[in-house]
Amino acid sequence: MGKTVVSWSTVHGQSGTTANTVALASMFGLDYPFRSLLTHTQLTFSTLESLYSKGQRAKGFEDAGMEALERLVKSKLLKPDAVSDYTDTIYKNRLDLLFGNQQERDAEDSDHILRSILQVAKNYYDVLWIDAHSGVHNATTRTLLKDADLVLVNLPQNRYVIERFISGQDFPEELKDKPYIILISMYDESSAYSLKNIKRSNKIKAPIFAIPYETGFKDAANQSAVTQYFHRLIQVKKGEPSYSLIHSVRDVNKAILKQLGYSAMEDDGL
Template sequence: MLVAFWGPVHGQVNTTSNMIAIATMLALDHHIRILLTHTHLERSTLEKAYSKLRQVERDSESAGGMDGIYRLAECNMLTPERVRDNAESLVKNRLDMLAGMTSGDSHKFKSILPEFIKQAQKPQAYELMFVDVSSGTRNELSNLVMEQADLIVVNINQNKSVLDPFFNRGEDWPEVLNKKPVIFCIGSYLRASSMSRNRIAKEHKISMKHIGYVPHHFKYLDAQNEQHIIQFLMKVRSVKKKFLSFNEDVFFTEAVREMGKRILTSLEILPPSEEEMYG
């Protein structure tokens, strides 16, 4: 199953950050094989966030990642197993990352994209593939991925100057959103804002089951900057909720898990959780 993470504007809706939190939490909570990648033609926040876990710094001559995928696809040698061979393990047997193409050549990327998506979604490869695509409506690679996606996660914020033009379905609204399953994710969510999830859902006629958020959390921002995402999420997911007491870690964890559940429900995927596997 392919999930495209997209946003209407660049740099304001936390698309990559949201995808990292949701996918990593899903991998920690469930026995499910997930691949993370992106279509950006430059070094991405995705790769930077996991830098300390990456096994080796790869040069352009010996690169795996999307460069390796390109070479295999050119020779008609791409298989599900070789997709996995070119990915880097982040959580063993659960979460892998495929680094982006270093050449910055969109024509190369476009030429291999259909075959890559086909092979990566086979049972021998991954059950879920999350692809962070460039914002806006004019990026050809983004449009190609969204056309093939089983679900599109539209990342938005709490800024009316972004929300109103987008939901007016003008030029900022991709046509593909009218024919694909869509859920909305509010990035860097501030619960004290008057532009709450409920208000956004009501004003723009979104079902509550199709909109969630990833809260603003300074510890999560620090974890990205310091490249210890997995350690941070493992720590906050173990924090227990206390009666009548607000805890920022619990609020963050619950919201991210809810977004993960929305994705799995939309795709009708029911993987066993850690608790179900081990009691």
């Protein structure tokens, strides 16, 4: 049975949640011999897909993605090994992308469909990376947080937002007794509110990492060229512009690997 990693934030539009999820899942797929599925909690097309491709799914949605799997769920014909047939391959045998459809769905119906698809997918993939809605007002988000094997809490380098989460004001009930990792997004290494100072001024028990802002990654995202960006940087060298980002992402992935219990398997070459 695969493991579920839910990427989430307390605030909307400030925390780089989608970008972080894409970066981590992409590098994880390139570095480790595990089969991963990347998706999101919107059944409609989202910005996540646009980072990898320039919307080539404008036609033919009914033949792949959520729309095709939705029909299988409703007819009770969805099997674990069939899920990958309806995805886009990002890195062969390592990372698949499950994209949304073009039509809005009833919220309750969408929740049921998504949960059904993910439950079946866990029987085929080793890791499910899920880009979740921010906050806790969405029922699907609450369910995903509760059921996740690991939650990535994405926060901006903003003292107010970070302290509200650490103090418990924005700490959801679903995260109690749940393993989670804090990611400080679009991190500015020259800021006075550094990772060291964040740790010093807050009682943080969970692992905390910084994901630095990197112009090359931003450009790749705007050009829908994220697949090529990470593939090109597998052997990135110290001193290159992208080194800090790739190094940070790999550090987070090592922590994720350990939290999911896969580190021993990877060390054995499995």
